[in-house]
Amino acid sequence: MFADIRALACLFVFWKLLLLCIAYASPGPGYDTSTNLLLLRAQSAQSENTLLAHLAKNLVSKLVRWDALYFISVAQRGYLFEQEWAWGWGYTRLLSLISKVIPGAALSPLYAQAYAGVIISHVAHLSSVIILYGLVHHLPIMDKRQRRKVAFVAASLHIFSTAGLFLSAPYSESLFSMLNFLGVLLHARIPWEMPLEKYGPFSLLSLLLSGACFGLATTVRSNGLFSGLVYFHHVYMLFHSRINLRTIVTIVVIGISAAMILSGMLFPQYMAYQEFCVGPSAASELRPWCTRTLPSIYSWVQEHYWNVGFLRYWTVSNIPLFLLALPMLFVLISTGLTAPSLWFEQQGLDRKKDYDHTMVYISCLALPQILLALLALTTFHVQIVNRIATGYPIWYIVLAAAIVSPSRAFKNGKVGPTQELIFRGMIMYSVIQGGLYASFMPPA
Known part of the structure; x- marks a missing residue:
């Protein structure tokens, strides 16, 4: 296992260096000079003029684009304008x-806010990789003999x-990926077939x-709310549990969560x-x-400033963006x-209740990414699904299972033939x- 972690860390460093080199070698600010204008205010006569400092500033200036402009500005001086509340409060507070x-x-x-953002992104991404590796070992969706390979590929x-x-x-x-993956991992450590009256400390x-x-995770990105769908598994398990004091305590804890x-x-x-x-x-x-x-500034800002709403993005001019998002x-x-059908690879689950419990559990884990895809298709700016989908673990695991054992994991042919593509x-x-x-x- 430690050998796998080292290999993943080396792969992570290689990939990050490649992307950062691509960013550094990019031709320039393009049509938008917002970054130059914003960071110009950060220049100081007392700033270090070393070669390393110069390279770092040039690189970070290539990474402060689009929403990152808002993130570092809000982190530096707080929320001033209404539309800035669309950006996650938890993330900007951590940046600050x-x-x-x-x-x-x-x-x-x-520049300090920008450096902080780059550091957080790299540390959180590497942490997400390690958490996802560990998560696979706690999910009942593949043969135990294949888990290490699937974990590494995922x-x-x-x-x-x-x-x-x-x-x-x-x-x-x-940061969202790290927190969401960690939440799923902690939840997955609870035996999915356990009745509520048997929940211990x-x-x-x-x-x-x-x-x-x-x-x-929800303070970082609002779609963290979808992760709460995993608790539907406990609602299902309530019908298979005896009502006693421990069951009531468990229900209260679920409500608090x-x-x-x-x-x-x-x-x-x-x-x-x-x-x-x-x-x-x-x-x-x-x-x-x-x-x-329901006086929500977030929904108002999305609707008023970015025209987010049901089918509002369905215009002819946005067809290329839908095509861009279609694969994801x-x-x-x-x-x-x-995902629920992958439990067939697990050994020893031949009883009807094990079948039901596992199917419901995996379905609840998969629901958030399905809901995200449906809302991206119908409601918000569809192209961002290519980046916000990164915080949902099931699709990585299912694709990894297909790559490791395509003939067994995907007998229905829904995904298997396309995993390499x-x-x-x-x-x-x-x-x-x-x-x-x-x-x-x-x-x-």
């Missing part, structure tokens, strides 16, 4: 915290994720910690409500979303539907996307 311990932060604070696929350079830049995808603690991780996930979304909304709808600034002009039944949508939906597509897309991103060119 990490930047304070970076040498030279007082001299060039915006973790490798995560290294080469279609998020590409977004997992190196000051973006929230890496270890299982209850795992439930609470998984809820905390999912809640933190779900509440932590929900609070990850509601807490930033509450702070925004206090500022725009209750605070001194609300006296002059009350924003329209303040009077809604196919992967998310097909692997999500296929998908892997090559991931590599090509990430390399091309890296050059385009660093040059401030879409897709973003």
Whole structure:
């Protein structure tokens, strides 16, 4: 196992160096000079003029693109404008915290935020790779003899994720992946076939910690809410459990865990409500979303500033973006539907209840990525699915199972014949996307 971790770390370093070299060699800012204008304010006469400092600034300037401009600005001076609340509160707070311990932060604070973002992205991405490797060993979806190979391939696929350079830049995808994977791992450590009345201290603690991780992930990206769907497995298990004091305690713990996930979304909304709808600034002009039944600044900003809504993105001009996202949508939906059937590879589950419990459990793990794909297809900017899908573990594991044992893992032929094409597509897309991103060119 340690040999696998070392090999994954070496593969990670190689891939990151390649993408960073592509970014550094990109021709320039493209049509948008926002990064140059923003970081120009961070220049200081006292800044270091060493070659290393110069190279670092040039590289980080190629990574501060699109949403990263907002992330580092908000982290440096807080939320000022309404539309900035679309970017994850948890991520910007962590950026601000990490930047304070970076040498030279007082001299060039915006650069410090950018450096902090790059550090967080790399550390969180590597952590995600290791967590995903460990997660495979706790899921009942393949033959035990194949788990080590599947774990290694799945973790490798995560290294080469279609998020590409977004997992190196000051973006929230890496941190979200780490927290979401950790939440799934903690939840997977609870025996899926265990009735609720048998939950002991270890299982209850795992439930609470998984809820905390999912809640933190939701402060980073709002789609962390989807991870709460895994608790539907406990609802199913309730019908196969005796009602006693331990069962009631378990239900309460499940409720607390779900509440932590929900609070990850509601807490930033509450702070925004206090500022725009209750605070001194609300006296002059009350924003329209303040009077809604559910006064969510996030949904208002998405709708008002980015035209997010059901079928609003379905325009002729956006057809190329749908075509760009179509492969990932196919992967998310097909692997999500296929995942429950992989339990047939597991040995010793020949009883009807084991079949039911495992099918329901794996289905609940796969539901978040299916819901993400459906919402991307119908509601929000579809092209971003290529980077936000990186935070969902099941599709990596199913593809890895297909690569390791295609004839056995995919008897229905839904994904098996295409896994090699998908892997090559991931590599090509990430390399091309890296050059385009660093040059401030879409897709973003």
